[in-house]
Amino acid sequence: MKYILSIDQGTTSTRAIIFDHDSNIIAMASEEITQIYPQPGWVEHNPNQIWVSVLAVMARVLLEANLKPQDIAAVGITNQRETTVVWDRHTGQPVHNAIVWQSRQTSKICDELNEKGYGPLFKAKTGLLIDAYFSGTKVKWILDNVPGARKKADHGDLMFGTIDTWLVYKMTGEQVHVTDYTNASRTLLYNIHELKWDEEILSILNIPMSMLPEVKSSSEVYGHSTPHHFFGVKVPIAGIAGDQQAALFGQNCFEKGMVKNTYGTGCFMLMNTGETPINSEHGLLTTIAWGLDHKITYALEGSVFVAGSSVQWLRDGIKLIQSASETESLATALPSNEGVYIVPAFVGLGTPYWDSDARGAIFGLTRGTSKEHFARAVLESICYQSMDVLRAMEEDTKLPIKSFKVDGGATVNQFLMQFQSDILNLRVEQPKILETTALGAAYLAGLAVGFWQTKDDIKASWQLKNAYNPQMDESTRAHLVKGWKIAVAATQHFKVK
Ligand SMILES: Nc1ncnc2c1ncn2[C@@H]1O[C@H](COP(=O)(O)OP(=O)(O)O)[C@@H](O)[C@H]1O
Ligand SMILES: O=P(O)(O)OC[C@H](O)CO
Numbered sequence: 001m002k003y004i005l006s007i008d009q010g011t012t013s014t015r016a017i018i019f020d021h022d023s024n025i026i027a028m029a030s031e032e033i034t035q036i037y038p039q040p041g042w043v044e045h046n047p048n049q050i051w052v053s054v055l056a057v058m059a060r061v062l063l064e065a066n067l068k069p070q071d072i073a074a075v076g077i078t079n080q081r082e083t084t085v086v087w088d089r090h091t092g093q094p095v096h097n098a099i100v101w102q103s104r105q106t107s108k109i110c111d112e113l114n115e116k117g118y119g120p121l122f123k124a125k126t127g128l129l130i131d132a133y134f135s136g137t138k139v140k141w142i143l144d145n146v147p148g149a150r151k152k153a154d155h156g157d158l159m160f161g162t163i164d165t166w167l168v169y170k171m172t173g174e175q176v177h178v179t180d181y182t183n184a185s186r187t188l189l190y191n192i193h194e195l196k197w198d199e200e201i202l203s204i205l206n207i208p209m210s211m212l213p214e215v216k217s218s219s220e221v222y223g224h225s226t227p228h229h230f231f232g233v234k235v236p237i238a239g240i241a242g243d244q245q246a247a248l249f250g251q252n253c254f255e256k257g258m259v260k261n262t263y264g265t266g267c268f269m270l271m272n273t274g275e276t277p278i279n280s281e282h283g284l285l286t287t288i289a290w291g292l293d294h295k296i297t298y299a300l301e302g303s304v305f306v307a308g309s310s311v312q313w314l315r316d317g318i319k320l321i322q323s324a325s326e327t328e329s330l331a332t333a334l335p336s337n338e339g340v341y342i343v344p345a346f347v348g349l350g351t352p353y354w355d356s357d358a359r360g361a362i363f364g365l366t367r368g369t370s371k372e373h374f375a376r377a378v379l380e381s382i383c384y385q386s387m388d389v390l391r392a393m394e395e396d397t398k399l400p401i402k403s404f405k406v407d408g409g410a411t412v413n414q415f416l417m418q419f420q421s422d423i424l425n426l427r428v429e430q431p432k433i434l435e436t437t438a439l440g441a442a443y444l445a446g447l448a449v450g451f452w453q454t455k456d457d458i459k460a461s462w463q464l465k466n467a468y469n470p471q472m473d474e475s476t477r478a479h480l481v482k483g484w485k486i487a488v489a490a491t492q493h494f495k496v497k
Pocket of ligand 2: 010011012101242243
């Protein structure tokens with residue numbers, strides 16, 4: 001019997017998971033990644049550590065599963081998106097640390113580009129906003145700030161890649177320089193309509209085309225591991241997708257109007273919008289969901305900056321609880337929020353408000369307010385913020401929501417999931433396999449090598465664990481949502497200049 005090995009290279013850890021044909025997890029191994037903070041607001045990773053961590057988890061997961069390398073039919077890669085590596089074509093060595101998606105070190109470059117009025121041009125071509133989040137300005141920063149880098153780049157001696165590209169390059173013995181559509185669509189350099197690196201943007205950012213990887217579909221054989229890097233055998237590397245897109249695929253959101261929301265530190269929501277890119281009027285990003293079978297599927301993406309991290313704030317910040325799971329019993333101890341709202345705008349407000357100066361606020365306190373209210377208001381705020389993103393998607397696409405699937409660490413909280421269903425008035429579906437990101441990459445790799453034949457083959461193995469159906473009456477819902485909107489407006493109003 002053969003298996004698929006999926007590598008999920010995330011922001012805080014690298015994981016390897018082996019799946020069988022029925023999408024069961026056979027074994028899993030993970031390793032932490034060191035976070036490097038050279039200055040406040042900057043976040044970097046060591047690309048060599050990332051590569052070594054991948055080697056380590058691949059070895060450990062095979063041991064754990066008691067499988068031989070020959071038992072692996074293909075490897076799929078999914079990755080933290082946008083994180084940028086630039087390396088020397090001749091030595092294979094990075095010229096700087098990887099600049100992580102969270103890093104704000106290029107915000108000045110972005111401010112300048114925005115002041116020059118480039119925003120609409122970049123948005124029209126890439127579907128993205130000019131923001132330090134995306135790779136483009138990170139590449140520029142490396143070329144402008146690392147001694148000698150600009151000269152080397154102009155001579156064609158440097159290569160750029162997101163983490164997928166870096167890992168394929170390393171695994172293939174520094175032979176293959178590729179990325180896939182999903183990762184390319186997060187760089188701010190890729191024209192998502194014409195499906196090519198955008199020469200005008202490259203010239204504005206002064207980035208030579210010679211640095212860029214070839215853009216491939218999300219499911220095909222890109223190359224083979226050298227035996228040296230895969231324990232004596234050549235294994236096809238056959239699937240690549242950025243982690244949020246991989247999760248959309250792993251959640252089987254194959255049709256227009258299907259949505260997945262991942263509840264982790266923040267929330268990442270993606271909606272499959274079909275084969276035409278939709279421009280958002282509400283600050284959502286237009287991105288590529290995957291490229292498969294010579295077709296591009298697009299998505300709208302919105303994020304909630306503070307979700308599970310507000311639960312961490314209750315635990316580690318104000319020390320109101322000892323564990324995240326406590327929030328569930330605290331919240332259900334109350335019949336309702338009793339008028340208490342928390343707007344966790346700790347780092348401003350995202351979609352659809354886009355107010356970076358807003359800061360968190362609590363409303364509706366009385367002498368009877370207890371930690372139960374805090375826990376409940378925090379959990380509810382995750383649902384209200386997700387509601388705001390989903391409503392923006394509905395307005396932009398005019399599409400009915402076909403399904404709403406959830407994953408991520410916080411979905412174990414049943415109060416959270418039920419309240420999400422109640423407030424959206426939608427069925428919320430949680431799959432049996434919560435490792436949807438790794439599963440998505442496994443599916444993409446498996447499809448390329450015939451391990452799975454078609455998407456229908458995959459659908460047959462997708463299993464539901466829990467479904468939450470709305471139980472709230474319309475007037476209660478309307479009243480609660482009204483309270484949230486007033487709380488957000490008041491939060492935005494509170495600015496002491
Ligand atoms: N039972 C729970 N109730 C609410 N939130 C939870 C619960 N368990 C974990 N979380 C939150 O989920 C987040 C961890 O989820 P995870 O998917 O591992 O996040 P990430 O991938 O962003 O690190 C943390 O922010 C944590 O506070
Ligand atoms: O590594 P994660 O799971 O935090 O995901 C990071 C996202 O891809 C950033 O866009």
